[in-house]
Amino acid sequence: MLAIALSYVLEALFYVYQKPAPQHVLLRILSVALVWTALAVCLSRTKSLLWNPYVGVFVLGFLFESIATTVLLATRGYLHTVTLCFSIMRPVITLALSTNGILVILSCRAEQHTDEEAQSLLQRDNADTLQQPQRRLEEPDNWVEYLQGFAIFMPHLLPWHDSKILCSLAIRIIIAILNRGINVAIPRQLGIAIDKLSSGSGKMPWKEIAFWICYLWLDSRAGLDVLDSLAHTCIQNSSYKQITNLAMGHVMDLSFDFHSNKDTGEILKAIDQAGSLNNLAQLVIFEIIPIVIDFISAIGYVTHLFDIYLTSVIFGISATYISLRIVANPWIQRKQRELVEKIRSESQVAYEAVLNWLTITYFDQIRFEKQRYSSVVQDVVDTSYSYLYRLLCGNAAQDLIMTAGFAGCTSLAMLQVTTGQKSIGSLITFITYWSAIRGTVQRVTGSYQTISSTLVNAERLLQLLYTEPSVTNAESSKELVLKAGEIEFQGVSFAYDPRKPLIGNLSLVAEPGSTVAIVGTSGSGKSTILTLLLRLYDVSKGSIKIDGQDVRTVTLSSLRRAIGIVPQIPMLFNLSIKENIRYGRLGATEREIEDACKSAAIHDKIMEFPDGYETKVGEGGVRLSGGELQRLAIARVLLKNSKIVVLDEATSAVDTLTEAEIQVALQRLQSGRTVFVIAHRLSTIVGADKILVVDKGQIIESGTHDELLAKGGTYKGLWTQQTLTK
Numbered sequence: 001m002l003a004i005a006l007s008y009v010l011e012a013l014f015y016v017y018q019k020p021a022p023q024h025v026l027l028r029i030l031s032v033a034l035v036w037t038a039l040a041v042c043l044s045r046t047k048s049l050l051w052n053p054y055v056g057v058f059v060l061g062f063l064f065e066s067i068a069t070t071v072l073l074a075t076r077g078y079l080h081t082v083t084l085c086f087s088i089m090r091p092v093i094t095l096a097l098s099t100n101g102i103l104v105i106l107s108c109r110a111e112q113h114t115d116e117e118a119q120s121l122l123q124r125d126n127a128d129t130l131q132q133p134q135r136r137l138e139e140p141d142n143w144v145e146y147l148q149g150f151a152i153f154m155p156h157l158l159p160w161h162d163s164k165i166l167c168s169l170a171i172r173i174i175i176a177i178l179n180r181g182i183n184v185a186i187p188r189q190l191g192i193a194i195d196k197l198s199s200g201s202g203k204m205p206w207k208e209i210a211f212w213i214c215y216l217w218l219d220s221r222a223g224l225d226v227l228d229s230l231a232h233t234c235i236q237n238s239s240y241k242q243i244t245n246l247a248m249g250h251v252m253d254l255s256f257d258f259h260s261n262k263d264t265g266e267i268l269k270a271i272d273q274a275g276s277l278n279n280l281a282q283l284v285i286f287e288i289i290p291i292v293i294d295f296i297s298a299i300g301y302v303t304h305l306f307d308i309y310l311t312s313v314i315f316g317i318s319a320t321y322i323s324l325r326i327v328a329n330p331w332i333q334r335k336q337r338e339l340v341e342k343i344r345s346e347s348q349v350a351y352e353a354v355l356n357w358l359t360i361t362y363f364d365q366i367r368f369e370k371q372r373y374s375s376v377v378q379d380v381v382d383t384s385y386s387y388l389y390r391l392l393c394g395n396a397a398q399d400l401i402m403t404a405g406f407a408g409c410t411s412l413a414m415l416q417v418t419t420g421q422k423s424i425g426s427l428i429t430f431i432t433y434w435s436a437i438r439g440t441v442q443r444v445t446g447s448y449q450t451i452s453s454t455l456v457n458a459e460r461l462l463q464l465l466y467t468e469p470s471v472t473n474a475e476s477s478k479e480l481v482l483k484a485g486e487i488e489f490q491g492v493s494f495a496y497d498p499r500k501p502l503i504g505n506l507s508l509v510a511e512p513g514s515t516v517a518i519v520g521t522s523g524s525g526k527s528t529i530l531t532l533l534l535r536l537y538d539v540s541k542g543s544i545k546i547d548g549q550d551v552r553t554v555t556l557s558s559l560r561r562a563i564g565i566v567p568q569i570p571m572l573f574n575l576s577i578k579e580n581i582r583y584g585r586l587g588a589t590e591r592e593i594e595d596a597c598k599s600a601a602i603h604d605k606i607m608e609f610p611d612g613y614e615t616k617v618g619e620g621g622v623r624l625s626g627g628e629l630q631r632l633a634i635a636r637v638l639l640k641n642s643k644i645v646v647l648d649e650a651t652s653a654v655d656t657l658t659e660a661e662i663q664v665a666l667q668r669l670q671s672g673r674t675v676f677v678i679a680h681r682l683s684t685i686v687g688a689d690k691i692l693v694v695d696k697g698q699i700i701e702s703g704t705h706d707e708l709l710a711k712g713g714t715y716k717g718l719w720t721q722q723t724l725t726k
Ligand SMILES: Nc1ncnc2c1ncn2[C@@H]1O[C@H](COP(=O)(O)OP(=O)(O)OP(=O)(O)O)[C@@H](O)[C@H]1O
Pocket: 260, 496, 502, 521, 522, 523, 524, 525, 526, 527, 528, 529, 568
């Protein structure tokens, strides 16, 4: 392919120096050379080659080359040994290319056929669906699919239903159209003014100069740009709002399996970087499209002003300039992607260090953490230098081409002025217009660079958006209708990891208004049983029913509204005590909050704090003691006032005196509610209606305290151990 392109370039040079040819012949030769060069460059950069379009080009090339050669021989126009050689060589090469391509396609088909037979259809489809989004991001070579991946952002980047946005869009489109005219009008007007000046009339061309200044004003930042910037900011703010809300909303909607594996710092950075997508749609509409229009008008205007030679040179330079960026971009982008990843790990390390400051201090590892952070920062700096180096190399190579092109074009134009073919005004117009042409071509690569870095920045967010929540509302899900509050586990099996089954065929019934206690060794799956009730995970077998309704058939929101939970390690927001308790029921009055705190035996303690209910609890509740934290969590659930209550070691961190107080509160809480209690301290569950002893995800004993003691099994052993220890 390069040989064909080279033959055309040599033929063009031959025509320029040996045998002048009409402009249309030269233009054809140069255009075809460009097409073959572009095709060869594309082919050299393709990793997973799609042969069909290339073979199509080769076959068409062979047809056209053969016709061109036949016509040339028949008309004997511009025939010379050199051109004759080229004209015969090209059909031969294209024929060879076509034959080779067809053979490759046939052999590929044969291979594919055997591959497909060896693979089951279902397997292939599943693998395809699962890997599609990932593959799109990992194979930037397949750029159509890669871009398709980002299409989910489009409705958020340009919200069509918003009249304010539509109005801003209309303003920007009108200004963009006006700007296209102004771009040509400025150099044209200057040329007209100079021609009038040099006409020797001795008059000042006031009118022409006034128009020129007026165009300059419109083009300046005091002109149309003011209105354009306002409209731009309006659209940008709207897409910022939409994209960040989309990102945050999606992360909040993801299920517990995602949140138990996530890297918080890295996720926060990914959401933060989503902001860079704001400008994407506007960049395409108001940069790329105007650039194409500018370029076409530049080509037309220069042809009108001078001739097709100059236009072809400009066209060739521009194509080389842009191709260079396209070729260099993957090389630059690789470093940029590395840089983005390094920046994300930097925020992850910083986040973890700040979050775990206390642990770091306990183990006196502050120096180690400082070093760790400084080493990731150094990594970021080093990578940013390598990225900058690659970027500068690309820019320098491009600008060299542009400068050489300017020298060539201006010399050509000056040549025409010296021979009297063109006026000095035309030359000035061309020189002024050159900066517009250069600007246009530079904007193409600038926009390409911006778009590609925006996309690289947003890749992580895109991966996040492709992550589906594993627990969702079923299509026909209804609100949970709570009646008496009966809970039934029927043959429930579950595993966090399929390789390690945890709960196997577990069945239990919690009667309405009863208290069911779950006891057992650490890690036996007690908390997991209750996370299944909350549908943080779905059971892999069996079902969980509340008042006869399967938890998978009711909405997640109604299910979680019905259950109040006091977790093992309660987490609080870094807000005041009052605001944290109000989280149980946002509409609660101050009186209700105080009542809940009194019931949870924490009111007096809160009143001892200098700021009372306004005391800030610190991140996660770090400024409170373990016992205070647990009692606040109980108060929060009391305020929520839900029919079903789950207490996961709710009193493990309080002394026996406080525990006795809380027990009174809990008894109040338990009346009329179905309660699940997980407790290691068996003294707290002796009054439970049913005690289940769990081991390795199975219920091995069940009954009341007395029944279990009478049985003399595992429970009796645990009880004896604890009472003896006491
Ligand atoms: N989100 C999770 N992802 C993967 N494995 C988990 C997850 N949560 C718990 N596990 C594992 O499941 C097993 C049971 O954990 P679970 O918290 O249910 O035990 P437990 O009986 O409540 O223990 P403890 O009394 O110590 O609180 C443990 O081996 C634990 O490592």
